[in-house]
Amino acid sequence: MxxxxxxxxxxxxxxxxxxxxxxxxxxxxxxxxxxxxxxxxxxxxxxxxxxxxxxxxxxxxxxxxxxxxxxxxxxxxxxxxxxxxxxxxxxxxxxxxxxxxxxxxxxxxxxxxxxxxxxxxxxxxxxxxxxxxxxxxxxxxxxxxxxxxxxxxxxxxxxxxxxxxxKGKYGEDYKTLLQEISQKKMKCLPEYCLIKEKGPDHKKIFCIEVRLKKIIYGSGTGENKKEAEQNAAQNALKKLKITK
CATH class of the missing domain: 1.10.1520.10 (Ribonuclease III domain)
Incomplete structure (x- = not known):
């Protein structure tokens, strides 16, 4: 109306x-x-x-x-x-x-x-x-x-x-934030590891883990590696209680 x-x-x-x-x-x-x-x-x-x-x-x-x-x-x-x-x-x-x-x-x-x-x-x-x-x-x-x-x-x-x-819409992203936090608090850099790929070639899903000092802090999936890494970083930040 x-x-x-x-x-x-x-x-x-x-x-x-x-x-x-x-x-x-x-x-x-x-x-x-x-x-x-x-x-x-x-x-x-x-x-x-x-x-x-x-x-x-x-x-x-x-x-x-x-x-x-x-x-x-x-x-x-x-x-x-x-x-x-x-x-x-x-x-x-x-x-x-x-x-x-x-x-x-x-x-x-x-x-x-x-x-x-x-x-x-x-x-x-x-x-x-x-x-x-x-x-x-x-x-x-x-x-x-x-x-x-x-x-x-x-x-x-x-x-x-x-x-x-x-998520990066305005210049920040989970990966950048995790890197800043890990350097500041743990004196290390995040390590992203591809765990597996699943699905057909035209519609693959990537599974990635992120580790800090060889300890797994988060994992994530995505239609490309970049998306999976962002999701893994987000979950790591949740574990570190930086985001909800």
């Missing part, structure tokens, strides 16, 4: 907000906060009786809440990463591109209340508008229920993004 930027009937607005709450798995105590989080500055009030304000102040608050949550998450999750690497990863995770992707997972574009002009020029799909709305939504949740609830709501987004980072 796309928001009609004419006069929105109370019942229609209630249903619209209810759909989004189901996606969030969160029920707002103060529905005004949710409505405000979805209201873009381009939307013009229809009368003096309309008390709706736009989402800029909530966006400002949500930006700070997001930075705190992401910073703490990375600090606790990536215990071996330097300050420089953590800063680099954080900058990616709070970027407009990532926030817009998270907003898209919630289909926020369907619920944003836009001015007629902005709506007609594709505002619902603009990265900046989606990202700002996501931050405003987080700010609204923070005001409605506090920091812990805000953390819980976005934990799945952050955890998934961290996994992508660890």
């Amino acid at each position: 796309t928001v009609n930027n004419r006069i929105i009937l109370k019942k229609e607005k209630y249903l619209m907000l209810n759909y989004l709450e189901k996606k969030l798995d969160y029920k707002f105590k103060n529905k005004t906060l949710l409505n405000e989080a979805l209201t873009h500055p381009s939307f013009q009030k229809k009368s003096l009786k309309d008390k709706t304000t736009n989402n800029q102040r909530l966006e400002f608050l949500g930006d700070s809440v997001l930075n705190l949550i992401v910073t703490e998450h990375l600090y606790r999750k990536l215990t071996s990463f330097s300050e420089g690497k953590l800063t680099k990863i954080k900058s990616v995770m709070v970027s407009k591109d990532i926030l817009a992707k998270w907003a898209d997972r919630l289909s926020l574009g369907k619920y944003i209340i836009l001015g007629k002009g902005e709506d007609s020029t594709g505002g619902r799909n603009k990265l900046s508008i989606l990202a700002d709305c996501f931050e405003a939504l987080l700010g609204a949740i923070y005001l409605d229920s506090g920091l812990q609830k805000a953390k819980k709501i976005i934990s799945s987004f952050i955890n998934k993004e961290t996994e992508l980072i660890m």
Whole structure:
């Protein structure tokens, strides 16, 4: 259901907000906060009786809440990463591109209340508008229920993004991390050993073990050696309690 930027009937607005709450798995105590989080500055009030304000102040608050949550998450999750690497990863995770992707997972574009002009020029799909709305939504949740609830709501987004980072999407990978850890803590380099290959030539599966000081720390499979090595390194990191 796309928001009609004419006069929105109370019942229609209630249903619209209810759909989004189901996606969030969160029920707002103060529905005004949710409505405000979805209201873009381009939307013009229809009368003096309309008390709706736009989402800029909530966006400002949500930006700070997001930075705190992401910073703490990375600090606790990536215990071996330097300050420089953590800063680099954080900058990616709070970027407009990532926030817009998270907003898209919630289909926020369907619920944003836009001015007629902005709506007609594709505002619902603009990265900046989606990202700002996501931050405003987080700010609204923070005001409605506090920091812990805000953390819980976005934990799945952050955890998934961290996994992508660890798999090499943003310049880090399990093999590199394992090498850094093993050099630092065990004064050795990982050794990857091909254990077996199975399946037909056109669809082989490779099985690889990774050893540190001749002790097996993990094994992994993959459709090529590189993938199998990454999976083996990931399992080794789990054994070392670096990742979950």
